[in-house]
Amino acid sequence: MRWFHRLVSPVWFYRISGTLLPWVAGLFLLLFLPGLYMGLFTAPADYQQGESFRIMYVHVPAAWMSMFVYVSMAICATVFLVWRMKLASVVLIASAPIGASFTFLALATGSLWGKPMWGTWW
Numbered sequence: 511m512r513w514f515h516r517l518v519s520p521v522w523f524y525r526i527s528g529t530l531l532p533w534v535a536g537l538f539l540l541l542f543l544p545g546l547y548m549g550l551f552t553a554p555a556d557y558q559q560g561e562s563f564r565i566m567y568v569h570v571p572a573a574w575m576s577m578f579v580y581v582s583m584a585i586c587a588t589v590f591l592v593w594r595m596k597l598a599s600v601v602l603i604a605s606a607p608i609g610a611s612f613t614f615l616a617l618a619t620g621s622l623w624g625k626p627m628w629g630t631w632w
Contacts, residue, residue: 518597562626569619572612579609 516522549567556563583605590598621631 518595520597520600523597559627562623565619565623569616569623572619573616576609576612576616579605579612583609 517526546567550564553564553567555561583602586598586602586605589595590602625631
C-alpha cells in the first residue's frame with residue numbers, strides 16, 4: 511500500500527507523467543491517425559445506411575469515452591472525499607472539460623447521423 515501512496519503523491523506523479531507523456535503521445539498518434547483514416551475512408555459502405563454509417567467510427571468511441579470519463583470523475587471524487595488524496599481532486603478537475611468535449615462530440619455526431627437516417631437531426 512505504501513507504493514500506492516507514493517504513486518499518488520503529486521510530486522512523484524508529475525515526474526513520472528512528464529517522462530511518459532512523449533511516449534504516450536507518440537503511441538496515440540501512431541494508432542489514432544491510421545485508425546481514423548481506415549474508419550472514415552477505407553471501410554466499405556453499409557448496405558442499408560450507405561456512406562453515413564462511417565460517422566459511427568467517431569460517434570460510438572466518443573460516447574463511450576464520455577461515459578468513461580464521468581465514471582472516473584465519480585471514482586476520483588469518492589477517493590478524494592474518503593482518503594483525501596490530493597491527486598484525485600486534480601484529476602477530477604482536469605477530467606471535467608475532457609468529458610464535456612467527448613459528450614459534445616457524441617451529441618454532434620449523433621445528430622449528423624440522425625439527419626440522413628431519420629430525416630431529422632434527432
